[in-house]
Amino acid sequence: MIVKTVFTRLLGGDRQSDRVVPPSGHTAWLTSFTAGAMTFLAVFALALSLAAGRMAERWSEALARTATVRISAPPEQLDLQTRVVLDVLATTPGVENARALSDEEQRKLLEPWFGPDLPVEALPIPRLIELTEATDGYDAEGLRQRLAAEAPGAVLDDHTRWRRPLASAAGRLRLLGIMSIVLIGGATAAMITLAANAALAANAQVIEVLRLVGARDSYIARAFVRRFTIRAFGGAMAGAVAGMLCVLLLPSAEAAGGFLTGLGFTGFGWLLPLALPVIAAIVAFFATRRAALKKLRGLT
């Protein structure tokens, strides 16, 4: 709706009003440059917050849907308790399937720490049972109590302990990205306000003449607002395209994995940076309008 207001104001308004203010040199350049540079930065902040968002989602998803039951028991009881636990899990609503890890799999898990030749059988290593949740989830507390009653050596580890900080770190990273965008928007508004004030001061005489021949404040303001909005939009468009190109050209080393390679846009995400110039135009529209009307109210 705001966008519609801006555009009807700009395009519906007469171009005549644009001509009554002389073309200005350095404020024009400053506005386009500021909008361009700020949008360039905003593209990266946007990419960062989108990537962080995706990461947070992926981690929560992957971790939330699996859990482990660890059975520590004397060797002679281990198989018995494992069977009991599997029976319990098989009758627990919300558990999709459960499976004891084989010795081979357990050795693989320990390999990074102890090397390949670990004699798993000979060590009192707990048995691990991996379970997958159904979409509805299960009652973790109830399951814990049943396990304690039927297999005293079994401990349910539902990953919440270490899932939470990871997901919240990613969430906070996303918040940082959004905050950066908001700050960039604020800085752009401040810069454009300065530029608009400079233009208004430079054109004090023009404004005076316009007032004297009966121009309304809104008419005079429009001449400045139109100009600054168009400049900010143009600059921001250039900045957005440049930023998107840079993101596109980031090395995509899938094999290396990790965070940096996740920093691109995906699918419809590519359309989001294109919203930035529109936002810049809206910011310029209101910043200039506010500056102009404030200035004009000071005149007779």
Place this chain on the structure above:
Amino acid sequence: MCFRSKPVTYRIFTIRTAKALKLPSIRAIVAAISSEIRDGSEVRERTVISFENVAYNYGGGELLSEISLRLAPGSFHFLTGPSGAGKSTFLKLCYAELLPTAGHVTIFDREVHSLSRDEVAQSRRRIGVVHQDCRFLDHLPLAANVTLPLTVSNREVSGQDLGDLLTWVGLRHLADAVPPSLSGGERQRAALARAVIVDPEVILADEPTGNLDWEMSLRLLTLLVELNRMGKTIVVATHDLNLIRQAKAQVPARVLRIRNRRIQLAGADL
């Protein structure tokens, strides 16, 4: 008095000049313009501008005091007084560029203090002002400057009528020139054309003949007299006594004189 016989001579001269130039009548020009730009919604008031016990100061001592007067529709007033007496200040009070420091100024039946900023703008579209210092938009050609009051109210005038008006003030050949390249007299004529183009109900002219030669002054006066005959209220600040005499021969003009911060109606001695 030495110039008692002069007006007649000049009058004949003026008419001859006008005929020689084949000028269209300003009445026809203004009528044509007004038929184009009027929206028919305006209501004409009984009093155009009135002052009630008005005083004004620029922050120091009082410049104008106890001013009470009423400009009736269709009246023609000259405003005289020594330089610095407050003639320009008085005119600025008339179109709300300045607000009185005491008393009430009423424009088209509205007290100026009660007008919103948009209403002030609206009132100014009904008042044509020729400023003493003739301010223009220096980046726009003369023609665009003359039509500026229409431009800012989203109205237009035909090129033919604009051309006629510029011809009348003798500036048609300069339509594309920018204001800084004009002489003082040319600027004043342009300012007059700009004031007239909105078909205003009131015309306030601040020393409009200050930079004009006698021939041009007379042509300008003829224009003002013509406009007055069409029913427009005219106030001209000037200290050109010859001009006043010339006008008085053509219309029942009254002379206001600023003396000792007050405005008095000057006697017939002038």
